[in-house]
Amino acid sequence: MNELRSADWYVGDDRNAYIHRAWMRRGLPASAFDGTRPHIAIANTASALVPCNMHLGEVARSVSDGIYEAGGIPLELPVMGLGETLVRPTAMLWRNLAAMQMEEMFRANPLDAVVLLGGCDKTVPALLMAAASVGLPALVVPGGPMLSGTFRGTPLGCGTDVWKLSEDVRGGDLTEKDFLASESSMIRSKGHCNTMGTASTMGLVAEALGMVLPGLAGTPAPDARLLEGAHASGRRIVEMVAEGLTPQKVITEGSVRNAIVALAAIGGSTNAVVHLLAIAGRLGLDISIDDFDRTGADVPLLVNLQPSGKHLMDDLFRAGGFLAVLREVRELLDPEAITVSGRPLADHLDEARIWDADVISARETPLQEKAGIAVLRGSLAPEGAIVKPAAATPALLQHRGPALVFDSIEDFRSRIDDPELEVDEDTVLILRGCGPKGYPGMPEVANMPLPRKLLERGVRDMVRICDGRMSGTAYGTVVLHVSPEAADGGPLAQVRTGDTIVLDVEQRRLDVEVDPAELAARTPDAATVEGFATPARGWQRLYIDHVTSASLGADLDVLTGASGPDVHRESH
Known part of the structure; x- marks a missing residue:
């Protein structure tokens, strides 16, 4: 050793x-x-205010048993957790702070390795960012999705069905009483969201990166096999210390590309783009936003889960799980990228099988032929924007229409249901001031609710453009992560209501049909500037001063690159 x-x-x-x-x-x-x-921290993001992670104390005990059985000393280390549904103004504002706190605690304490327990959206990315920066042996134990709840005989998808049911209420197709009656059925058990939202996506993506014992990600939180896998992870981390197997050896450019392939095949959340870019940035890897298009754009969608399909995460697990999906795209994976097992990811796929073809499609019969993230550029997004074709209406992926501009989410909410609002199904809704600096924190507001008067006419999708994010459980023709953001001098700040917007996903273009000289000469109006965040102190001030563009992962510029495990000793 x-x-x-x-x-x-x-x-x-x-x-x-x-x-x-x-x-x-x-x-x-x-x-x-x-x-x-070896002294091994069990970095636990459990908290009563992180409802999706509340069960991680039980998981930690199984990890601890495995560590002690293998000869290590387990030490539970509570770290900052972020409850996606609770934290205001947005949990993304605190991802970098959580990563910084975790990194400093891993480095400051007498630790030889860390086991990372996360589940809810930002906790797994923050843990991976911290572990990548410190460079101690590390692996992830994802907390797993909840079981599917049902309402009146129909399975409910966390988040996705909230959006659908709330739009049905606004459109007059569902009573408010019935909507509220579904609330107690939405969350059936412990665990994170059961759709292919950000939490599910990042658990699976962490496995594709090589940071989870193969076959564990996606195990439902109440399933006894999660605790079995947690115990095995505790044993394995002790072996990793002896082998010197660190994140720098596991997370490579090849493994990030494996994660991009996986992201497309599962129909994963667009939030994974900004998280993977941040993780890669901590390791100095040559990965850019364009790699999501080059590597993932032609990958087929194989998983029939909400929001891109109809099933839920416990269906994916019983149908063969994540390894069965990866087996179908095996030839697209880097054959040399290893996992925390010490072996290549591809070596773990031989025994995987599809047990329900309605949930996991074979490569020859995909749900969609090309389902990866598309990266757009043009006069409206010089540094890039993204769209998820698998969640969009195909007919809207090529669209030309007039802009209707909102300067903040508050402006949007105050006007969107005005019956006198000049809007129709061809209008392009634009929401700005929602990027990393502008809000701050890049909230999940890009999937704007449609105008009530259009919902009442049966319209269920429109082109929407925003410099913010959208929930991984959301759907629709939404262009997001527009960079540079409006608050950072991006052209989105110069767009005016009535300007013609052109979206052409096939050509990877996002343009505003305004003469470039005229667009450059425009200055943001007072309402636009007033919508930008201007905190005077604390974390929000530090965040705005140092956060990078969404196209770079929205990390802090002072945190990019790994710093290693060394710390200055202090005498008592």
Whole structure:
């Protein structure tokens, strides 16, 4: 075994070693401090205010048992958790803070490795960003999706059915009483959202990156096999310390491209784009937004899950799981990219099988031939924007129409249902001031609700453009992550209501039909500027001053690149 990092704290006869050992004994045996047993943190994002992660204490106990059984010393380390449905103004504002806090705690403490417990949307990305920056051996245990609830005999998809049912109420197709009656059925069990939203996507993407024991991601939270996998992960992390297997050796350009292939095949959340770019940025990998198009655009959609299909995550698990999906696109995967098992991801696919072809399609009969993320550029998005064709209306992927501009989400909400609003199904709804700097935090508001008067006429989709994000559980023809954002001098700030917008996904174009000289000469009006965030202090001020563009992952510029595990020693 390599010399343990924790030995630098505990081994020796001096006063510092004495203090470190004495304060940590509290029931641990003397062998815990002799420099032969790795000290392993179980980084736990559980909290009563992170409802999707509330069960991770139970998962941590299984990890702990595995670590101790394999000869390690398990140490549970509570870290910052973010409840997607609760945190205001948006959980994305705090992803980088969570990653920074985790990174500093991993580095500051006498640890030889970390096991990362996450589930809800931002927790897995933050954990991976932190682990990548520190470089200690690490693996992820995803908390898993909840079981499917039903309402009046129909399965409910978390998030996706909220959007659908709420639009039905606004369109007059569902009573408010019936809508509220479905509330107690929406969340059936412990676990994160059961659609292919961001939480499900990032658990599976973490496995495609190589950071989860193959076959574990996507295991439902109440399933006993999650605890079995957690125990195995505890045992495996001890072996990884001896092998010196760190995220730098696992997360490579090849493994990120594997994750991009997987993202397309599962119909995953667009949020994975900004998270993967941030993770790659921590490791200095040569990955850009264009890789999502080059690598993933022609990958077929194989998973029939909401919001792109009809089934839910426990259906995917019983139908063969994530490895069965990857087996169908095996020839698109990097054959050398390894996982935390120490073996290539591709080597774990031989025994995978599809057990329900209505949930997982064979490569020869995909749900869609080309389902990856499309990256758009043009006069409206010089640094790029993205769209998810699998969630869009095909007829709208080529569209030309007049802009209807909203300067903030508050402006949008105050006007969208005005019966006098000049809007029809050809109008392009534009919402700005919602990027990383503008809001701040890049909220999930890009999938704007449609005008009530159009819903009442049966319209269910329109082209929508925003510099913010949308929930992974959402759907529709939504162009998002427009970069540069309006608050950072992007042309979105110069667009005016009535300008003609041209969307051509096949040609990868997003343009405003205004003479370039005229567009450049325009200045944002007062309402636009007033919509931008202007915090005076605290984290929000630091965030605005240092956050990068969505096209770079919306990380802080002072956090890109890995810093390693070294920390200055302090004498007592």
